[in-house]
Amino acid sequence: MKVLAISGSLRAESYNTALARAAVELAPEGVFVDLYEDLALLPPYDQDLDEGESETPRAVVDLRERIEEADALFIVTPEYNGSIPGVLKNAIDWASARHRGSSFKNKTIAIAGATTGQYGAIWAQQDLRKVLGICGGRVIEGELPVSGAQLRFDARGELADPMVAERLRAHLAALAAEVEPVAIAA
Numbered sequence: 222m223k224v225l226a227i228s229g230s231l232r233a234e235s236y237n238t239a240l241a242r243a244a245v246e247l248a249p250e251g252v253f254v255d256l257y258e259d260l261a262l263l264p265p266y267d268q269d270l271d272e273g274e275s276e277t278p279r280a281v282v283d284l285r286e287r288i289e290e291a292d293a294l295f296i297v298t299p300e301y302n303g304s305i306p307g308v309l310k311n312a313i314d315w316a317s318a319r320h321r322g323s324s325f326k327n328k329t330i331a332i333a334g335a336t337t338g339q340y341g342a343i344w345a346q347q348d349l350r351k352v353l354g355i356c357g358g359r360v361i362e363g364e365l366p367v368s369g370a371q372l373r374f375d376a377r378g379e380l381a382d383p384m385v386a387e388r389l390r391a392h393l394a395a396l397a398a399e400v401e402p403v404a405i406a407a
């Protein structure tokens with residue numbers, strides 16, 4: 222089973238990207254997590270670039286294909302001013318443009334979020350759930366809030382908190398079970 226992980230942060234030392242990377246290691250057997258790393262290549266959403274004479278930007282075509290090819294998604298969001306970052310919303314808007322059909326339709330999705338503050342991007346995750354639901358995605362139950370993120374990762378950006386690792390492992394197992402209930406249970 223293929224899971225595409227998307228981090229909503231462009232920062233090189235992003236805790237959210239570090240959490241998405243940790244998912245590559247902690248995924249259950251048979252689940253392969255691939256990290257999407259091209260968020261910064263997406264232009265600001267513009268419907269004119271996507272229809273008529275225009276050739277849809279290569280980065281947008283690639284994003285849509287990678288979402289559509291994946292069996293499930295794992296989307297990890299920072300919280301900016303109580304919501305999801307603009308760059309993540311921009312990617313979601315490109316991949317769900319209404320005039321061409323949404324790449325998220327019926328896609329099973331787990332969400333998570335890391336912040337340096339004490340609430341672990343819980344508002345951003347609530348907004349992300351709402352937005353993805355409107356785009357036709359099936360967001361599994363449960364958030365994964367990682368608070369005090371600067372304390373959970375070591376200097377190399379490796380997840381160093383066993384409790385968070387355990388929660389992440391369980392979250393990914395729940396995602397896999399939603400997609401392939403029988404195969405994963407066996």
Ligand SMILES: Cc1cc2nc3c(=O)[nH]c(=O)nc-3n(C[C@H](O)[C@H](O)[C@H](O)COP(=O)(O)O)c2cc1C
Nearest residue numbers: 230232235236237238299300301302303336337338
């Ligand atoms: C513009 C901006 C707004 C922020 N707003 C919030 C917020 O509303 N809630 C919160 O917990 N953290 C907030 N933060 C702190 C981020 O959670 C913190 O910078 C986090 O490390 C960003 O994620 P990253 O490490 O993946 O880049 C904000 C940071 C920025 C730059």
